[in-house]
Amino acid sequence: MLCRRLAAQAPCWLRSAGTLTAPAAAGEVAPTKPVNSEDGITTTVPGQAFVGDLRSTSALEVGDGVFDHTKKWLQGNHKSPMEYIQSTEPIKCHGLVVASYGYDDPALGCPVEYINLKGTTRDSPAVCKYTGNKFYSDDWVGGGAH
CATH class of the missing domain: 2.60.260 (HSP40/DNAj peptide-binding domain)
Incomplete structure (x- = not known):
């Protein structure tokens, strides 16, 4: 029952990324599958997430077009930390x-x-x-x- 409530509260980007499949939305356990990002690097999808909680994403994918930490530092004329x-x-x-x-x-x-x-x-x-x-x-x- 708790799994169904959490699946219903999952953010829409989790559903659109294919993380929540039909069995997972119904509360069943479904294996996660790797996703290919736009640069061709295979990444795994995030685990459990709650609406409005940005701790697991480090504020990535919040509408600014930055999807990983490398792109975060390499945008514009800014120096990288290294x-x-x-x-x-x-x-x-x-x-x-x-x-x-x-x-x-x-x-x-x-x-x-x-x-x-x-x-x-x-x-x-x-x-x-x-x-x-x-x-x-x-x-x-x-x-x-x-």
Whole structure:
């Protein structure tokens, strides 16, 4: 009974995408099938969705013509997030190890990554695998760690 009520409340775009077949609309379990998007990449259809709930879609397909995150960043003259990360300058640090928090506040962002800076230079920095921040240190050149 609950499945029938949820199927009746499903958004119209779910029905038109073929996600809700006749058996699913009647409350039966129906397998989901992959859908080919306009760029030819096979994607799976979303699972359960509620009217007005955009959490599962990340505000995609809300009428602005953007259907995936790649197109979201590549529209217009805007830089992609990767271009912003690559354009930043390396951060000079003192010592041989740096803790990359991903942000000024360690409570936000990615897990802490401890990066060994031995052998790094401004031209060849060490890169945080979570944030893309680049770090280097000249303290290792003389053999001293301090």
